[in-house]
Amino acid sequence: MKSPSTRKLTAALLSLLLSAVPALGGCSKPGAAQGEPITLLNVSYDPTRELYTDLNAAFAKQWEAKHGTKLVIKQSHGGSGKQARAVIDGLDADVVTLALAYDIDMLHDKGQLIPPDWQKRLPSNSSPYTSTIVFVVHKGNPKAIRDWEDLLREGVSVITPNPKTSGGARWNYLAAWGYALRKSGGDEAKAREFIGQLFKNVPVLDSGARGATTTFAERGLGDVLIAWENEAFLLTEEVGKDKFEIIVPSVSILAEPPVALVDRNVDRKGTRAAAEAYLQYLYTEEGQELAAKHHFRPRSQTVAAKYASRFPTVSLFTIDEVSGGWKQAQKKHFDDGGSFDQLYVPQAK
Amino acid sequence: MHSRARRRVLPGFGLTLGLSWSYLGLIVLLPLSGLFLKTFSLSWAQFFDTVASPRVLAAYRLSFGAAFLAALLNAVFGLLVAWVLVRYRFPGKALVDALVDLPFALPTAVAGLTLTTLYSRNGWYGQHLEALGFQVAFTPVGIVIALTFIGLPFVVRTVQPVLEDIDADVEEAAATLGATPWQVFTRVLFPSVMPALLSGFTLAFARAIGEYGSVVFISGNMPMKTEIAPLLIITRLEQYDYAGATAIAGVMLAASFALLLTVNLLQRWTHRRFEARPGT
Numbered sequence: 001m002k003s004p005s006t007r008k009l010t011a012a013l014l015s016l017l018l019s020a021v022p023a024l025g026g027c028s029k030p031g032a033a034q035g036e037p038i039t040l041l042n043v044s045y046d047p048t049r050e051l052y053t054d055l056n057a058a059f060a061k062q063w064e065a066k067h068g069t070k071l072v073i074k075q076s077h078g079g080s081g082k083q084a085r086a087v088i089d090g091l092d093a094d095v096v097t098l099a100l101a102y103d104i105d106m107l108h109d110k111g112q113l114i115p116p117d118w119q120k121r122l123p124s125n126s127s128p129y130t131s132t133i134v135f136v137v138h139k140g141n142p143k144a145i146r147d148w149e150d151l152l153r154e155g156v157s158v159i160t161p162n163p164k165t166s167g168g169a170r171w172n173y174l175a176a177w178g179y180a181l182r183k184s185g186g187d188e189a190k191a192r193e194f195i196g197q198l199f200k201n202v203p204v205l206d207s208g209a210r211g212a213t214t215t216f217a218e219r220g221l222g223d224v225l226i227a228w229e230n231e232a233f234l235l236t237e238e239v240g241k242d243k244f245e246i247i248v249p250s251v252s253i254l255a256e257p258p259v260a261l262v263d264r265n266v267d268r269k270g271t272r273a274a275a276e277a278y279l280q281y282l283y284t285e286e287g288q289e290l291a292a293k294h295h296f297r298p299r300s301q302t303v304a305a306k307y308a309s310r311f312p313t314v315s316l317f318t319i320d321e322v323s324g325g326w327k328q329a330q331k332k333h334f335d336d337g338g339s340f341d342q343l344y345v346p347q348a349k
Numbered sequence: 350m351h352s353r354a355r356r357r358v359l360p361g362f363g364l365t366l367g368l369s370w371s372y373l374g375l376i377v378l379l380p381l382s383g384l385f386l387k388t389f390s391l392s393w394a395q396f397f398d399t400v401a402s403p404r405v406l407a408a409y410r411l412s413f414g415a416a417f418l419a420a421l422l423n424a425v426f427g428l429l430v431a432w433v434l435v436r437y438r439f440p441g442k443a444l445v446d447a448l449v450d451l452p453f454a455l456p457t458a459v460a461g462l463t464l465t466t467l468y469s470r471n472g473w474y475g476q477h478l479e480a481l482g483f484q485v486a487f488t489p490v491g492i493v494i495a496l497t498f499i500g501l502p503f504v505v506r507t508v509q510p511v512l513e514d515i516d517a518d519v520e521e522a523a524a525t526l527g528a529t530p531w532q533v534f535t536r537v538l539f540p541s542v543m544p545a546l547l548s549g550f551t552l553a554f555a556r557a558i559g560e561y562g563s564v565v566f567i568s569g570n571m572p573m574k575t576e577i578a579p580l581l582i583i584t585r586l587e588q589y590d591y592a593g594a595t596a597i598a599g600v601m602l603a604a605s606f607a608l609l610l611t612v613n614l615l616q617r618w619t620h621r622r623f624e625a626r627p628g629t
Contacts, residue, residue: 081587106589162570164584204487204569207580211566214462219469219486335588341404344572 037070038274043093045080045167045257046210047231051294052097058290059281063274071274079208080167087113087262094266094275097259099167101125102326104260113264127256128282129296132314133175135247136216136225136232143223147249148179151224152197159222160202161212163334168209170334172226175253177333178322182251196343217244228255229311230295254316257296381602387595399596404572405581412578413604415489416557419496420504424550427504428542434505435512449505452498457562464495465567487569492577495563500553507549511542540619547616551609558605 044052056073063071076083076091080099087093088111098104107113119126137145143156151158161169173195180194181187204221206212209231216225217239224247227235232246259279266272281287288298292307304311323329333339391399399405434446452460468475469486478485485491515538523533561579568575578601585594 081589085586085589110589162584165570165580165587205571207565207570207583215469218466220471221469330588336585336590336593341572 039072040094041074042095043076043083044097045099049077054290093262094271101258102330113262118260124299126258129291131229131255132252134229134232136244145224157222158201159216160226162205165207171255178317179251233295248312251315254318384595388599390592399593400600407573408576408578408581415492418493419557420550420554422497423500423504423553431505431508453502461563461566491567495567496557503552504549507545511545544616544620551612
C-alpha cells in the first residue's frame, strides 16, 4: 500500500511530465493555414545580429501588407560552425545565413537537409551581400601598417582568431594566403612561408572573431587586428573613433557569406513560400540598403554606387581563385594536419 | 513522520529507487553511452592517431595538470575559508558565506572574460604583475587561476558541514590535556575533515578537467602551450569530425573516472583509518 505522500509525489511527477509533452510537440505543428501567423527561424552567425533585426522587421511589414497574414521571424546567432551543427542535429531552421559556404555544404553532406547544388539557387553564389577583410590599428597608426607585408615585421603583434574554431579567422587566413600567392606569382612554398611568418607574430589565438576584437580593443593586446570589414566599422564607430582606425590593404579577399533555404524543414512546416520570399527580399533594393547601412557590401550596383563613400575600393580575389572553393580550402588548410597545423605547431615547441 | 511496522523505515523505497535509476539512466548513462557509440565509427588505428597525437597529449597534460593544481589550491584555501566561517563570528560573515557560492552561479564564460580582463596586461592585477615581469593571462598560470575560481565552492561546501559537526569541546579537551594547537589540528581535526576534504578536492578536480567556458578566454589557446583538451574537442567539431571529438572526450572521461575512483577508494580508506565521527 502506498502512503498518501508517495501518491501525491507520483501525481505531481506525472502532471509535470504531461505538461511537458505539449511543449515538446508544439514545435512540430504542420503548416500554417490561411490567416494564421507564420513563424520563420533564421539561423545565422554572430556579427549579423543587428543586420537581421532590421531586415526581419522590414520584411515582416512588407509581407503582412501583401498577404494579410502576420509573419514572425526569429533569429538565432552563434559561431557559424556551431549553428550549422545545431541545424544538422535538428534545430528547426527555415533559412540559414552563415559565414562560410562550407558550413552550409555540411547541411547536405551530414544532414541531407538541402540539395548539393544549393549555392546555384540564388543569384551571386547565394550571397546577397559581401564583405572583406581589413586591418584595425591604434589611432595614428604608430607601427605604420599599410599592407599585409607589414604584418610580418619584427615587433608587430597581430591579433586574429583561431582558424580551427572561427569561420572569420578562416577568411583572414585565406586573405593573407591569397595576397602571398599573388605576390609570389603563385608560388605555394613562398605563400606558406609568408603565413608561417605572419602567425609568428600572433600572441593569442581567440576562439572566435568577437573574442579577438575584445582582446585587441579591451585588453590592449596587439598592434593590428585582422577583422571583417563590418566588425571593423562597428569597432571604430561604437567603441571609439578616437582610439582606432581602419587600414585597407592593397589586396584582400571577397568574403561571401551565403544564405540558403533548408528544404527539409520548410517542406515539413509548410513555410516554403514565405522562406523563399524572405531570402529573395535580401536581394531587393530595400534589403540591399539595409545591408549597406550595416557595413556589408551590397551586391546591387545602384545601392553600391549610393554608398560608395563607405566602402573603400580594394582589389578583391575570390575563394575559388585562391583555393578552388571552401571544401578544398578546408581540407588543405584547416583540417587536422592541414597547412595551418603544420605551420603553427612546430614553431610552438 | 508516521511509521508503522514495515521492513524499511522510509516509505516508497521501491518507487524512489526505480525513479532514481530511470533518472540517472536518462540524464547520465544514455548520453554517455551515446558518446562512446560515436567513437566506435573509428578504427583502432584512427582512434590512436586521434587521441595520442603530440598536440592532444600536450592538451591532456595541461588540462589534468592545471585542474590538479587548482583543486590542490582549493583544498588548502577552501579548508581555511570553511574553518573561518564555522569557527569565528565576525561582521560580514553572511556576506562571505554567500560569496563562496557565486562561482557556481556565474556563467563560466563571464567568469573567464572577467578574469582575463583583470589579469591581462592593462587589467587591475595584470598591469602590476607584468611590471614585475610576471605574465598571467594567456599562460598556464592563467588557466590555473580560472580553474581555481570555478572550483572553490566545492571544497568549502563539502568541508563546512563536517567542521560544524565537530564540537568545540573536543578541541578544548585536547587542549586541556596539553596538546599544542598544531597537535589539535593534525591529530583531532584533520583526520575528521580529511574524507570530506578529499571529496571536495575530487569534485573541484573533476569540474576543472572538463571546464571550457572560463578557460578559453584566459588561456590564449596556443597549440602545445596553452591549448586545453576541451578546445581540441571543439576544433574537431568545427571540422564536423564527431567521431574524433568523442574519441578525445572518451579518453578524458575514462581518465577522469579512473582518477575519481582512486580518490574515492582513498577516501574510504581514510574514513576507516581515522574512524570518522558521526555526521561525516
